[in-house]
Amino acid sequence: MALRVGLGLVLLLVVFALPPRPGPIGDLRFPVEWFWIVGALTLVRGRGFGLLAALVLAFAASTTVLRLADWGTIAAFSRPFDPVVDRSILVAGWHLLSGTIGNGAAFAALGSAVVLFLCLVLILAYGLSGVRRLAGRTRAALGIATLAAGALATIALALMPADTLSVSAALSAYAGEKFAAARQSYAAQAAFAREVASDPLRDAPPERLLAALDGHDVLLVFVESYGRSAIENPLFAPRTLARLGAVEADLARVGVLARSGWLRSPVAGGQSWLAHGTMLSGLTIDNQTRYESLLQSDHESLNALFRGAGWRTVAVMPAITMPWPEAGWFRYDEILAAKDLDYRGRPFNWVTMPDQFTLLRIGEILQRTSQPVMLQTALISSHAPWTPIPTIVPWETIGDGHVFDAQATSGVAPEVLWRDPQRVRENYGLSIDYAIEAVGAFVDRFARDAVVIVVGDHQPAELVTGPDATRDVPLHILTADPRILDRLDGWGLVPGMVPGPAAPVLPMQDFRERFVRAMSGGDHAS
Structure with a gap:
């Protein structure tokens, strides 16, 4: 069981630590959000655990998709992905990919990516669900340790200059930025109606x-x-x-x-x-x-x-x-x-x-x-x-x-x-x-x-x-x-x-x- 839970928590850490764009390993920072979420998962019981685990899984999957979409649009268009207005990129991207490497290779690449993503989501779900099966003392110890580490890291981030620690709250900032960007996109569309x-x-x-x-x-x-x-x-x-x-x-x-x-x-x-x-x-x-x-x-x-x-x-x-x-x-x-x-x-x-x-x-x-x-x-x-x-x-x-x-x-x-x-x-x-x-x-x-x-x-x-x-x-x-x-x-x-x-x-x-x-x-x- 420890191996199952460890696999889930490590995979969750990898997902949360994805950077805004591909870069050197040395640029990665430990996401402070991981401490808080793992602590909450270990301490919540009953139906509350199932709901929280589902929310964590959905958050991890959606942020992964958005991060990878950002990688693609930054590489192709020098800007982050905007889910409000970028629907056409999927079609345009397919035409460019298939025209570049052929339909067969494009289908294979797209299919492989989808299968790999689904496998990662299933493995993550399998690992996180194992937390509820841990012994009570083990869960309590893991929860207290991660919450304490999360509190210390959060205090250190608040008091110390930026980029001096190998820990960051970039994931929370990223989620907030995406939400704000979506609101701005909707507002911009309303403003454009007046411009046109x-x-x-x-x-x-x-x-x-x-x-x-x-x-x-x-x-x-x-x-x-x-x-x-x-x-x-x-x-x-x-x-x-x-x-x-x-x-x-x-x-x-x-x-x-x-x-x-x-x-x-x-x-x-x-x-x-x-x-x-x-x-x-x-x-x-x-x-x-x-x-x-x-x-x-x-x-x-x-x-x-x-x-x-x-x-x-x-x-x-x-x-x-x-x-x-x-x-x-x-x-x-x-x-x-x-x-x-x-x-x-x-x-x-x-x-x-x-x-x-x-x-x-x-x-x-x-x-x-x-x-x-x-x-x-x-x-x-x-x-x-x-x-x-x-x-x-x-x-x-x-x-x-x-x-x-x-x-x-x-x-x-x-x-x-x-x-x-x-x-x-x-x-x-x-x-x-x-x-x-x-x-x-x-x-x-x-x-x-x-x-x-x-x-x-x-x-x-x-x-x-x-x-x-x-x-x-x-x-x-x-x-x-x-x-x-x-x-x-x-x-x-x-x-x-x-x-x-x-x-x-x-x-x-x-x-x-x-x-x-x-x-x-x-x-x-x-």
Whole structure:
């Protein structure tokens, strides 16, 4: 019986001691809550024991799930898990996992995790239930000892400076923080309902909406996982800066000028559609609940504003492979999802097609459309798993995409690459290099007369950037019309393709209103 109880108490200790994120063993602290709970279990009798044991088991299981969920969202999105608004992460996470390692391996990994968790819960229940079978003297001695230790540890924590003891009350603080965060999330959703009902561009519309852009195609190009780290982290900066410099020089030779700066994305690591929604709505969309509320509102997207001003609005979305009913809110005149782009080559694992093929189709749209086009796209070659990495081919050889088949079957498999974090980072840098090269070549060939807004949607995951990366993403505005760039004076943008390291960072949700007002009215920026 002692072995059974010891197993339960040790497992309870392990569960309670789980840290906020994976780290060195030396960083672990003994949870003071363990003393109090074990003491209570040993002293409570009868039905009270059964109720208390059930509550302890439920608390241990729920905090374990939340801790592990935090590990996942911190690694993927650089933030803790929010059970109120993160329902969609389960679906998005499954699509990413299955697209990276395959359905079979994903099912095996998920099934193994569920079975392991259930086994741990059953073992914990078995061990804790054995406490009631201990001899009376043994229970009393264990209870008094643990309660005394708990009292001493609690007093010491109250009197001594933080982090001086190997004991902590972090579990209680964690539970309180999760409860407070849930309340804040509910309150934030109520506040968002008021935000989405207010629109300064509707309440105080600018004169001559978007008049400065008359006659120009306008392209909004999101580049997947293109974050500030790609430009400033020493792991990636040399290659990225060289590519940006080369693109700047190539475009300058054909009269295309650039201004660059920073935006602050609402997300990191994933959930690109939230960044898209933020940029296009002028509202902070940092969780799925806000996104769904936005889609049910009459708040006008940036696309809709262009449509109302006379542009034909088009979405080219190579990552969309399933029905996309929410697209109705954006008010596109035409939507080209993956199947509509007629790519016949092999996919690059999760990535349906290389960016160059997507950009070729965009070029063809611009060439065949007489009406000015406002086009939004989300390039995906720089999306995880970052293998294989495409390379640029002559535009005239692309055809239906079979020219990329050899590239699509090259390189290592994702499950091999992701065993080596250093190789993951190397491939990430290569994918950003390819995406920037492809965009530069596209503008040179198809969009010299357009206004091209190139922006990263978010930073990549912490595995790539490290734990202290900002949420900043690069912004590049390209045009051959210097009068358009003059209207952006005061934004803190710098000439060329490399944003200034000390340049101000504009929240992504501010772009919509500032850009529309700058491009509306008379001859001067507003």
